[in-house]
Amino acid sequence: MTPVLSLRDYALHYDTFTGPVRILDDISLDIGRGEVLGLVGESGSAKSSLANAVIRDLPGRVHDEHGTIKLTGDDISTLPEPALAALRGRRIAMVFQNAATTLDPVQTLGDHLLETLGRHTQLDATGRRARAIELLDMVGLPDPTAMLDRYPHEVSGGEKQRVVLALAFGCEPELILFDEPTSALDATTAATLLDLFRDLQARTGVSALFISHDLGTVAEIAHRVAVIYGGRIVEEGPTQTIFAAPQHPYTQALMASLPRPSDGKLARGLATSGARPAPRRGEMPPCLFSASCPHHLPEVCDAQRVRPVDVGDRQIACARVARGETLPAPAAPAPLVSPRTTDVVIEARDLSVSYGNRSLADMLRGRDGAVVRAVRDVNFRLHRGETLALVGESGCGKSSLARALSGLRGFTGETLLNGLPTAPDSAAWRARVQTIFQNPDSSLNPRHSLATILARPLRLFRPDLSRAARSAEIERLLERVHLPGDYASRYPHQLSGGEKQRVAIARALAAEPDVIVCDEITSGLDAAVQAAIVRLLRDIQTSTGAALVFITHDLGILRHVADRVAVMYLGEMVETCEIAALDAAPWHPYTEALLSSSHSVDPGSDTRRVRLQGSLPKRTEDLTGCPFASRCPRHIGPECDSLRPPLRAPEPGHDILCHLSDAALNEVPPIWQFKTSDTTRTTP
Amino acid sequence: MKTLRALLRNPQGAAGLVLCTLVLFAALFGPAIAPNDPETFHFGARFAGPSAEFPLGTDWYGRDLLSRVLVGARSTVLLALLATFIGTVAGALIGVVSGYLGGVMDEILMRLTDAVMAIPSLLFALMILAALGSSALNAVLAIGIAFAPGMARIARSVTLQVRSLDYVAAAKARGESLPWIVGAEILPNTIAPVIVEGTIRVAFAIMTLATLSFLGLGAQPPSPEWGLMIAEARDHLFRSPWPVAVPGAAIALVAIGFNLLGDGLRDVLNPKTGDHA
Numbered sequence: 001m002t003p004v005l006s007l008r009d010y011a012l013h014y015d016t017f018t019g020p021v022r023i024l025d026d027i028s029l030d031i032g033r034g035e036v037l038g039l040v041g042e043s044g045s046a047k048s049s050l051a052n053a054v055i056r057d058l059p060g061r062v063h064d065e066h067g068t069i070k071l072t073g074d075d076i077s078t079l080p081e082p083a084l085a086a087l088r089g090r091r092i093a094m095v096f097q098n099a100a101t102t103l104d105p106v107q108t109l110g111d112h113l114l115e116t117l118g119r120h121t122q123l124d125a126t127g128r129r130a131r132a133i134e135l136l137d138m139v140g141l142p143d144p145t146a147m148l149d150r151y152p153h154e155v156s157g158g159e160k161q162r163v164v165l166a167l168a169f170g171c172e173p174e175l176i177l178f179d180e181p182t183s184a185l186d187a188t189t190a191a192t193l194l195d196l197f198r199d200l201q202a203r204t205g206v207s208a209l210f211i212s213h214d215l216g217t218v219a220e221i222a223h224r225v226a227v228i229y230g231g232r233i234v235e236e237g238p239t240q241t242i243f244a245a246p247q248h249p250y251t252q253a254l255m256a257s258l259p260r261p262s263d264g265k266l267a268r269g270l271a272t273s274g275a276r277p278a279p280r281r282g283e284m285p286p287c288l289f290s291a292s293c294p295h296h297l298p299e300v301c302d303a304q305r306v307r308p309v310d311v312g313d314r315q316i317a318c319a320r321v322a323r324g325e326t327l328p329a330p331a332a333p334a335p336l337v338s339p340r341t342t343d344v345v346i347e348a349r350d351l352s353v354s355y356g357n358r359s360l361a362d363m364l365r366g367r368d369g370a371v372v373r374a375v376r377d378v379n380f381r382l383h384r385g386e387t388l389a390l391v392g393e394s395g396c397g398k399s400s401l402a403r404a405l406s407g408l409r410g411f412t413g414e415t416l417l418n419g420l421p422t423a424p425d426s427a428a429w430r431a432r433v434q435t436i437f438q439n440p441d442s443s444l445n446p447r448h449s450l451a452t453i454l455a456r457p458l459r460l461f462r463p464d465l466s467r468a469a470r471s472a473e474i475e476r477l478l479e480r481v482h483l484p485g486d487y488a489s490r491y492p493h494q495l496s497g498g499e500k501q502r503v504a505i506a507r508a509l510a511a512e513p514d515v516i517v518c519d520e521i522t523s524g525l526d527a528a529v530q531a532a533i534v535r536l537l538r539d540i541q542t543s544t545g546a547a548l549v550f551i552t553h554d555l556g557i558l559r560h561v562a563d564r565v566a567v568m569y570l571g572e573m574v575e576t577c578e579i580a581a582l583d584a585a586p587w588h589p590y591t592e593a594l595l596s597s598s599h600s601v602d603p604g605s606d607t608r609r610v611r612l613q614g615s616l617p618k619r620t621e622d623l624t625g626c627p628f629a630s631r632c633p634r635h636i637g638p639e640c641d642s643l644r645p646p647l648r649a650p651e652p653g654h655d656i657l658c659h660l661s662d663a664a665l666n667e668v669p670p671i672w673q674f675k676t677s678d679t680t681r682t683t684p
Numbered sequence: 685m686k687t688l689r690a691l692l693r694n695p696q697g698a699a700g701l702v703l704c705t706l707v708l709f710a711a712l713f714g715p716a717i718a719p720n721d722p723e724t725f726h727f728g729a730r731f732a733g734p735s736a737e738f739p740l741g742t743d744w745y746g747r748d749l750l751s752r753v754l755v756g757a758r759s760t761v762l763l764a765l766l767a768t769f770i771g772t773v774a775g776a777l778i779g780v781v782s783g784y785l786g787g788v789m790d791e792i793l794m795r796l797t798d799a800v801m802a803i804p805s806l807l808f809a810l811m812i813l814a815a816l817g818s819s820a821l822n823a824v825l826a827i828g829i830a831f832a833p834g835m836a837r838i839a840r841s842v843t844l845q846v847r848s849l850d851y852v853a854a855a856k857a858r859g860e861s862l863p864w865i866v867g868a869e870i871l872p873n874t875i876a877p878v879i880v881e882g883t884i885r886v887a888f889a890i891m892t893l894a895t896l897s898f899l900g901l902g903a904q905p906p907s908p909e910w911g912l913m914i915a916e917a918r919d920h921l922f923r924s925p926w927p928v929a930v931p932g933a934a935i936a937l938v939a940i941g942f943n944l945l946g947d948g949l950r951d952v953l954n955p956k957t958g959d960h961a
Contacts (some may be wrong), residue, residue, distance in 0.1 A: 406857040430859045443850035447872040460858055507854075 002073045003030035004174050004207040005054065008075075010067030012053055014060035021280050022058075023049045024231040026307060026317075027067070027593045033173065034205040038222030038239065040215050042254075042526040043497070044277055044578075046231040047211045051177045054209065055094055056084050072174055090120040093168035097180040099160035103152040109163050110148030113170060120171040135166040140196055156615070158189035162196070169200060182217060187553065188612045191597035194221055196612065213526065215258055216556070216599025219243055225399035227251045230278020230288045237314020243601055247311065249293045250275055252329040257528040259484050259556035260602045261595075261672050264583050269333040270560055272535050274528030287319060295327045335630075336538035338563050340386040344419070345514050345547045346405075346433065351378045351413035353400045353571075355434070356620070370620040374400035375411070376571040382515060385541055387548040389562035391555060391594070395619070397571035398551045398667055402519040405549065406435040418514075431461050434508035438520035440500030444492040450478070450503055451488040457510035477506040481536060498529035502536070507541065517549045522557060534561045555598040558582070564653075567591045570616070570627040577654040586650045586665035588658055589634040596671050606673040626659060634660060691953045697948020703941025709756040718751035722908050731924035741926035743917060749930040756908030756931070761938060763824050764889035770828025771889075772882040774833020780874055782836065783843030794840070797833035805830035806895060818901040827892050831885055838881050842874040870888055876953045883946030887939030894935075910935055 011025035024044050031037045041180040046420060056071060056076060069077040071091060088094075096102045103112060113132040117123055123131060129148075132344055134146035137620035139162040153162055161181065168176050180342040181197075199222055210346070212218050218225055219239060226236040226252065235248040246252045261536045263269075275292040278287065283592055290296045297355060300421035301319045308315040309322045356371035375397040382388050390398040403409035407425035415424055434457075437443035444453055454474045458465055465473060475485035481502040492500055501521060508516050518537070523532040534557060540546060550561055558565060559579060567575040567588060575588035582595065596610040614631040617623060625641040626632070632640065640659050650662045658665065691697035710717075719739070720929010726738075726746030733741050740750040782793040800808065805827075812826035846852065847870065855869050896902035903909035905916065908930040917927035 403853075406853075407859075408853055408857055428861060430857065435854065435857050437850035437854060439850060443854050445851040445869055445873070448868075456855075456860070457858055460860070511858075 001033065001454060003032050003052060003070075004035075004072055005031040005209065006070040007028075007054075008068045008069075008070075009362070010053065010069060012049065012058070012065050013063040014058075016060075019281060022231060022284070024053065024279075026232050029226055029233065029236065031207045031209060032510040033207055034201075035224065036210055036222045037370075038218035039209060039211045039228055040213065040218050040225060040254075041228035042213060042275070042528075045228045047213075047228050048179055049231075051094070051179050051209065051211055054175075054177060055092055057088075057125055079207065086120075089173070090171045091173050092175045092177065093171070094177045094179065095161075095164050095168050095175040095181045099157065099164045100152070100184075101292075102164050103160055105152050107494065108148065109150050109152065109155070112163065112167060113148075116122040116167055116170050131170075135170055136163070138169070138200065139163070139166045140189065141166075148331065153540070157185055158193060161185060161189075161193055165193070165197065165200070169204065171254070172206075174207060175209045176206055177213075178208060180212055181210075183212065183214065183234075187555070187597040188393065188593055190217070191599075191609075194613050195609070197221065209339070214256070214599070215243075215527075216601050219601050220599050227254065228532050229275065229330060230280070232278075232288055232317060233308060233315075234289065234317045235314060236308070236316075241313055242366075245605075246329065247314070247321050247327065248289075248316050249295050249327055250289050252327070253258065253292075254527065255601070256330050256332060257531040258601055259531075259560055261556075261583075261598075261600045261607075262602050262605065262674050263335070264580055265674070269335040270531035270534065271330050271333060272528060272532035273330065274498075274526065274532065285333050287317075287540050294330065295441045303329055311497045325528040336535060337542070338387065338538070339386070339542045340563050341384045341545070343384050344381045345384050345417070345428075347381045347416040348405075349379055349414040349416070351401070351404060351411055352376050353397065353404050353409055353411045355400075372569050372619040375404065377413070378571075378573050380566060380573070380576070382547045383546045384514070384547055386564065387537075387562045389552050389558050389565045390549065391553065391558065392564055392568035393553055393594075395616070396568040398553075398568050399519055400571075401434065401568075402517050402549065402551050403514075405433065405517050420469070431511060432513055433515040433517065434513040435517040435519065436501075436504050436508050436521045438523055440492070440504045442496065443504050444500055446492055449488065450474075450490055450492070453492075453503065454478070454488070454507055454510055458506055461511040473510070477510055478503075480509060480540070481506045496516070498525055498533065501529075501533055503524065505536065505540075509544075512544070513546055515547045515549065517551070519551045521550075521555070522542045522552065523554065530557060531560070537561060555582075555595060567594065570619075572624075572627055572657065573655075574628065574657045575655065577656075582650070582655055584670060585668040586654070586656060586662070587668060588628075588656045589632050589660070590628050590666075592668060592671065593633065600672060602674060607671065608671050608673075610671070625656075636660065691948050694948045694951055696944045697952060698949050700941050700944030700946070703937060706822075706943050707757065707761055707938050707941055710754050711761045712758070714754035714757045718748075718754045720748035720751040722747060722752040723906055724748075731920070731923075731926070733926065739931045741924070743913075743927040744923070749926060751813055752908035752913060753910065753930055753934050756910050756913065757934070759820065759903060760890055760893065760908065760910045760935075763820060764827075764886050764893055764938075767824040767827035767889045767893070768831065768882055768886050768951065770825065771831025771885065772878060774837050775832040775837075776839040776871075776874070776878045778832065779839025779878075780843045780866055783840040784847055784857035784870055786847075790840075793836070797836045800830075801833045801837075808890060809892065809896060810899075810901070812903050813896070819858045820902055820933045823893060823902045824894050826896075827889050831889070834885075835878060835881065839874055839878050840960045842877050843870055846870050846873045859948055876950050879953065880946040883942040883949070887935065887944040890935050890938060953960075 007027050007029050008520055012023045012026040013020045014023055026399050038046050039050065068075050110132055113135060114128050117128040117131055132148060133144045136147050141147050141159060141162055182193055210218060210222055222239050224234045224237060225239045225242050229250050235242065235251045246255050253271060253273055253275060259270060271631055278288045286304060287301045290301050297320060306317050306319050307316040311321055352373060353375040354373045378401065390401060392398050400409060405424055406409040407430060415434060417429055451474055455470055456479055458470050458473055474488050478485050478487050483499060483502055522533055537548060562579045565577055565579055565582060566573045567590065569590050575591050593610045593612050596607060600607050610629045610633060617630050626645045629635060629640040636659055645657050645659045647655055648655055648662055650665055656665060691701055726742060729742050730744055732738055738748045742748055750905045778793055782790045808830045809826035812829060813822055816822040840870065852869055853867060855865050893902055894914060897909050897912040898915035903912050905912065914928055915933040921928055
């Protein structure tokens with residue numbers, strides 16, 4: 001049978017000011033009817049360029065393009081623009097990462113659908129409308145008729161992505177390209193969306209190319225996986241076997257740096273050996289990965305250009321594997337030991353943050369404006385050398401709490417530093433508590449050299465340093481975060497994402513702080529870089545005894561960095577516990593859903609599905625009951641909606657804010673079933 | 685120096701730099717290099733076209749246009765530059781401070797600039813000249829003040845974007861002082877659009893100065909100020925195009941030069957495209 005999508009020896013080079021750049025080459029792949037091919041790669045691996053090439057919408061100036069792209073037998077790589085316009089949306093559809101910018105804000109959701117249907121189908125007006133309603137119903141949107149007249153800003157992010165999905169399925173295309181469709185969504189929303197896609201895919205039998213940097217997501221959805229590195233596919237084969245036994249050294253390194261749910265149980269650490277960016281210009285080495293490969297044998301690997309060959313159930317671009325060798329995967333390093341102690345560094349009592357302002361009209365009418373309570377009566381203690389993770393989805397108040405702790409946002413309640421009441425905007429607090437922000441692109445001033453960036457905190461917090469001592473200290477700080485000392489004269493844009501985040505860490509270390517607030521600092525980073533940053537943080541904690549407040553939405557990495565976890569939902573800490581307690585019941589029902597939604601790449605493991613229905617309450621509402629009541633899958637009755645839940649302590653040091661009794665919480669079945677046989681590759 | 689070298693590597697920047705250097709050279713040494721006296725009448729050669737004696741022709745009194753343009757460069761270009769500089773610096777400071785502080789201060793400053801912007805800039809300049817008395821320097825001041833609100837708007841809108849970035853939050857969280865945050869964190873990141881707008885405004889400043897001269901509030905005949913030359917030559921446009929075309933081309937050349945320089949500077953000043961390595 002003809003594959004739906006078939007690429008043969010496809011290569012793409014762009015022209016830039018500084019000469020031609022290789023984007024993709026040697027790409028050969030097939031997607032059969034009803035098959036989902038997952039394409040995974042790190043940032044800069046040109047995975048999105050492949051989708052752009054397939055939909056024939058290339059953003060750059062093409063220097064050279066060759067090879068064929070066939071859609072069910074028709075070569076589309078040479079089609080003129082009008083023919084492509086008729087093709088896109090009808091035979092190939094695309095789902096982009098960000099639904100918020102995919103949908104036109106001045107058109108209703110219905111207009112989007114009716115326009116697509118009007119363009120590509122013969123339906124009359126009533127037929128189109130009926131089909132639009134049918135589509136919205138198909139993607140699980142409540143009240144589809146009313147939805148037609150809504151504008152994109154009137155629905156939530158998850159609902160927008162559902163509409164985009166409806167658009168993609170609208171004309172029953174042969175192929176749908178997904179470019180990171182769930183990356184911008186919260187884990188629980190992403191999980192329901194993936195479920196929906198899997199269901200629709202099974203029903204319609206559409207083929208799909210599913211691009212993602214998140215191997216967990218791909219493991220959930222794809223039948224086959226292709227791993228792309230530097231614009232070439234290095235390994236391609238069935239999802240199950242690739243995840244269980246990766247053979248290409250790059251895939252092996254990638255898998256070794258990914259956190260898994262079983263890590264806590266198996267005491268598996270994360271490998272930090274990331275691949276260097278592949279060369280893009282000039283003469284290519286015979287194997288692109290050779291510069292970062294631990295198994296590089298010049299006489300084998302550099303003999304001739306390495307191309308993908310059939311090895312067993314998959315295709316692998318590795319000269320040594322092609323000879324029949326089995327390369328050992330890197331051994332997982334031992335997990336990092338926490339230097340935690342029991343003296344309290346900072347303590348927060350009844351800390352609340354609220355947003356909102358009284359407008360002039362409200363003031364004249366003598367009433368209060370709408371107030372959003374971002375953080376609500378939060379209490380916690382942080383011990384020296386400990387990492388407290390704050391976990392939750394967007395809008396749960398974790399960043400507001402971080403801003404309050406950094407002295408950037410006013411709050412009510414009390415904060416204590418080393419036992420003394422201290423305000424976060426006081427000089428004493430600022431000298432002891434430092435913040436690292438999520439995005440190093442925006443947290444480092446592009447106009448300042450690294451020397452200036454690092455000199456400022458030294459000048460402010462260690463004024464006794466002489467000029468010479470300061471530049472020596474800058475060099476030492478850079479080396480502390482494993483950057484060469486001569487980077488001091490560089491500017492942030494000359495650094496990679498991971499390097500930038502290291503500079504941000506060095507800046508926080510300059511003050512020799514007791515506490516570092518890390519606000520989603522690993523979110524934008526590739527897995528290996530993330531693992532390296534986490535290891536660096538642990539090292540720093542061990543040598544300086546600093547405590548960390550580690551804010552994240554990613555539960556996977558927690559097991560490698562945190563000692564205790566606080567799960568936040570709508571501004572409240574609904575559960576606080578030791579990190580190991582996450583591996584088994586009891587859980588708060590929200591934690592349970594969150595854990596179930598974070599995708600497992602454990603080979604052969606089974607994840608019990610807990611999906612959240614219902615919608616979030618309005619942020620300005622003053623809730624009388626439990627904040628989670630509207631979406632709780634373990635809702636037990638009217639008390640959930642009307643009474644504040646009590647704080648339960650099913651075991652010492654484990655607090656859960658829930659109406660469920662301790663016994664009921666303890667009886668919740670486990671989320672993961674692991675195949676115990678697969679421990680060979682993960683023993684330290 | 686580094687900026688200059690980067691500017692020369694940038695094609696637009698290099699062209700702009702060359703043009704602006706020529707203009708500044710004329711402004712500084714114009715009287716010395718002018719081939720004829722700008723105010724001597726040559727009645728035998730009225731409305732002459734370009735010739736060896738008068739390279740760019742003559743006007744209705746037979747005055748040498750090249751010499752007039754060269755001599756007039758000083759009053760025209762230097763005054764325009766000064767006016768733009770005053771407007772840019774004042775506007776950028778108001779805009780950045782207003783954007784950074786936000787709240788009530790922002791409201792007050794922006795409503796004041798709105799009030800100034802509501803008055804046409806020429807009318808506003810006339811008002812200031814009426815209050816201060818007419819002189820070339822007062823005209824410069826008037827144009828500078830009239831330009832400031834537009835600059836303030838641009839600087840403020842860029843500041844609003846920059847203000848929400850984390851490096852400003854990081855500076856605040858470290859407890860940096862207001863002058864450092866505004867001067868070192870925000871201003872360098874807002875300066876590029878301000879400079880680009882400023883260089884474009886030089887041409888406007890020349891035109892406004894010319895208009896003021898035309899109205900009798902700036903330069904006075906027989907001064908070879910470019911705007912005044914155009915204004916005077918209007919009456920003779922149908923007898924010979926040269927008296928209008930030559931100062932017009934000079935103004936256009938200055939405008940193009942500064943625009944190109946502005947574009948070049950924008951690229952060079954951007955640390956992401958400029959070469960600091």
